[in-house]
Amino acid sequence: MKVEALLFGGVALFFAAAAALYGAWSGEPAGTAVLIVAFGMAAVVSFFCAVQYRRRGRRPQDRTDAEVADAAGPLEFFPPHSPWPLVTALGFSIAALGVVYGLWLFLIGAGVLARGVLGMVFQYATRQD
CATH class of the missing domain: 1.10.287 (Helix Hairpins)
Known part of the structure; x- marks a missing residue:
């Protein structure tokens, strides 16, 4: 590095x-x-x-x-299945549409986006290495 x-x-x-x-x-x-x-x-x-x-x-x-x-050897843990990237993408899409159509839709999208990001961050928080 x-x-x-x-x-x-x-x-x-x-x-x-x-x-x-x-x-x-x-x-x-x-x-x-x-x-x-x-x-x-x-x-x-x-x-x-x-x-x-x-x-x-x-x-x-x-x-x-x-x-x-x-x-050689394991580099990092990569999760096999996770729904949170889809939730994050959906939240971003709704928030982007909210920029066009109104604040209420943006706020809904920001909430879904925040839930998706938090889900990805804390999905394996209790995982033991």
């Missing part, structure tokens, strides 16, 4: 410099705001990768002496 952290750190620095130059020369606030948001998103990804590198250390992909077998 160290290489990824450095890569996204460089991207963040590029967007920071571009935002500063664009804001100073153009005086246009919308483009400057977009570049600042792009800087923030790249900085968050870089920070995440740096924290993961410090917590977990070097991965087999980062070492030149690593074998293929070093990266």
Whole structure:
């Protein structure tokens, strides 16, 4: 993750410099705001990768002496069946229609969307590794 952290750190620095130059020369606030948001998103990804590198250390992909077998084994738990992605998609669709047709439909969609997201987040909260 160290290489990824450095890569996204460089991207963040590029967007920071571009935002500063664009804001100073153009005086246009919308483009400057977009570049600042792009800087923030790249900085968050870089920070995440740096924290993961410090917590977990070097991965087999980062070492030149690593074998293929070093990266073998279970990587993560992936649920086989879950209704929550469908509930989340339905909630987002209803909320998007609510933007067009009215606040009442948007609020219903936001409620369904919130239930779907919470269902996905806490579906395996009590699962033992």
